[in-house]
Amino acid sequence: MYDLLIVNVHRQYDALPYLAGDWLGIYQLSAFLEENGYPAKAFAGYAHEADDLLENEIDSGVKIIGFSCDYENQQEVIQLCRKVKDQWGLPVIVGGPQAVALGEDFLIKSCADAIVRGEGELAALELMHFFIDRTGKIEDILGITFLKDGICVNNPDQPLIKNLDSLPFPKPHHNIGTWFRRNSAAFITGRGCPFNCSFCYEGGNMRGVRWRSIENVMTELKEVLDSRPDIKYVLFTDDTFTLNHRRLRSFVEALSDYRKKRDFGWFAEAHVMTLLRHPELVSEMVEAGLLTLQIGVESGNDSVLKAYNKKISTKDIEDAVILCKNSGVPHVVANIIVGGALETEKTIKESISFGKSIIEAGAGMMELHAINFWPLPGTAMTKRPHDFGIEILDPDSLTSTTDYPVVRCDTLEPEHLCEYRLRMEGKFKKKMEVTASQLSFDRALMHFQMAYKYNSPTQWYYILNKIDRYRMYCSLYINGAIRKYEQIPEKDRPLWRPIRTCPPNIKNGFNYAGDIEVDSEQFSVLLSGTGKMTILEASEYCKLSMEKFIEIALTLESFMAMGFCRY
Structure with a gap:
């Protein structure tokens, strides 16, 4: 028997496996609550699995149900919250990235008892006190939104957790299901983001950059990999992994030392300017086992990049791609947004041309995709769309699963943006296919090794494999x-x-x-x-x-x- 079940589910839209197992927030919260006296478990998977899950776990005596809500699964969460309230009458709390945008309408539709905004540990712990031990007052719990006498109450934010090393590590027993650390292991080495990009959830909602110590991260990494020899691929998923160059160098040294005993490859995100200011670190990361680096591209037009508050230029992006290629990075992945800030036919065509040029510059390394703009909660573009030349036509994304535009830009209707995105994606793929037939052995081998040895196939691998x-x-x-x-x-x-x-x-x-x-x-x-x-x-x-x-x-x-x- 345990106290809290945290559920993160989405509808299944594709026959391909749904890689939800390393959404760390729900597992980290389970570990924190258990350490503080409230055993908790988490499940990530498909919405159609939720009925059996809820019946089995509630029949076993779980006392509270929590749901993680993001941009894509709001409707599923509303339906499942009502099911729990109507069928079992248990307390229901909702958190996750979308929580910052949820309020009275969501609470009425879902019947949820409370919404937890931002970092969830401290508020969730106080809610455990309130619902399970019947201590404290819900009005005094910081960082939550709830209904009182039919009126929506937004309590002030919780203070941030400053010492991330104080948080416990997620363990396998916190997981229900089969996805957690199935083929890879993800780790968050820090929280917060200083960049404030106008389209980005982290930039719009994350306050204060805080890092775990390298010793703390390496302890968890070794604990996981030493117990799971089958895992060969690690993902460092925080946005600020490369932000502090001194910390990054020490981290790389620690990873290199451990890889002498245990072979694995890894993924990280990087800001273009961090790479350009400290170019020597790129080859050091490669030596330490870096396989994939994700960078922010977003557009091939400098005015659009400025509107995104990226603080980079197209020249900076091109220089970073060339730096990564010359430094031996096996794989760099990035996206270009279609239907975002100041978008016109001209900016789309410039992005297509620019995208093809950096694919050529990073031949055999640069993987580029075209994605729709998503009006994520709390971002400048969602709050003030007209300042960025867009009109949000479907704010609840009822017509889209992120596969169709929900905005209008300039004279471009959603159907035009859809066609342009498909055209852009097709041109990027065609450029990769043409380039692939001319790749060297060493460059091609990297992608086969990533697929065979580290269970991390890239689009280059799928093209080369044909x-x-x-x-x-x-x-x-x-x-x-x-x-x-x-x-x-x-x-x-x-x-x-x-x-x-x-x-x-x-x-x-x-x-x-x-x-x-x-x-x-x-x-x-x-x-x-x-x-x-x-x-x-x-x-x-x-x-x-x-x-x-x-x-x-x-x-x-x-x-x-x-x-x-x-x-």
Whole structure:
């Protein structure tokens, strides 16, 4: 038996698995309440799983139900709150990112007893005292919104938790379900964001940057990874991971030291200007196991970036992409917003052109997507849309699951924005596909290693995996089935065997190694590459000198059409 069940559910819109297991807030809150005498558990999953979940857990004696509410699941939360109140009459509290925008209308529709705004630990603890122990007054609990005699009351905000090291770590027993740390493990190393971007939830609602000590984060990281050898990918999900360069350097050193004992790769978010001010840190992060870096791009127009309060230019973004490429970052991911501040046909076309240019500059690394603008609660753009040239037509997002625009910009209606976003996404993907066929072995290998070794496939991986020579060469290389010619001891080379890593094709009378056109001699060497002949035997079969055969074989190897095996 336990006191509080925290539920974070969304409707299922896609056949693909829903990766909700590392939404850390609900698990961190469970750990905090348990440490303070109120056992709690959390569930993240699909809305259609909620009925059975609630019946099972409430029948087992849980005393309070909490729901996490965000921009996308408001209607589900309203329905489930009413279900709990109507069927069981238990106290219901609601928190999560959307809570800052919820008020009287939500409380009436949901019948929830209280809304917890912002950081939830302290307010939730006081609500446990009030509902379970019958101590204190709800009117005295900071950071909550509730109805009193039909009037909506917004109590003042709770003070922020200054010492994040004082918070307990989430444990597996705080989870109900199968998603928590299923294939990866996420960690928050700090709270707050200083940047105040006009479209961003964190910028509009998070107060005061606070960090956990590196020792505290590493203790939790080691505890999780040492107990879960199957987890190879870690996500540091806080917005300010790279903000303090001195802290970042110490963090990178700690990660490097631990990776000597335990191999894993990791994801982090970074501000463009932090990277440019301390460029040496980028290669240090790579050495420490960085696999994916997410940066803020948002637009290819400088006036739009200024309206977003990004404090960067398109030149800064381009310089950061080039820096990451030269520093060996395997993967950088970013978004461009369609239908945001000052958006016109002209700014959209500029964003398309700019996006294609940074994909080319970061060939094999830069993954770029087009997303709709979302009017997130508490942001400057949601509070003052007309200042940014937009009109919010559907503030409750009743017509969208973030897949369709809910705003009008300039002369652009939602249907126009929808078409432009799809066009932009398609052009970005096409640019990646064209660029992919020219990638080097080292760059392509990074993406196959991320997928095979660290269970973190990228869009580059999915594109490359459709090209025979990349898929076969990198797969065989990772598995140890083939080696590059230069890796073979010189004295043993004649006895190693050429093996092709793409099919020999003939189209309209032309010879091809997979998708690459080759001449007759190259095609002959390709045909000999079955692994059934040594290099010496294959050169004789092709009626070529050993030197000429190796020269051609190395040409095929250069575009990953041929490798070499021992047996």
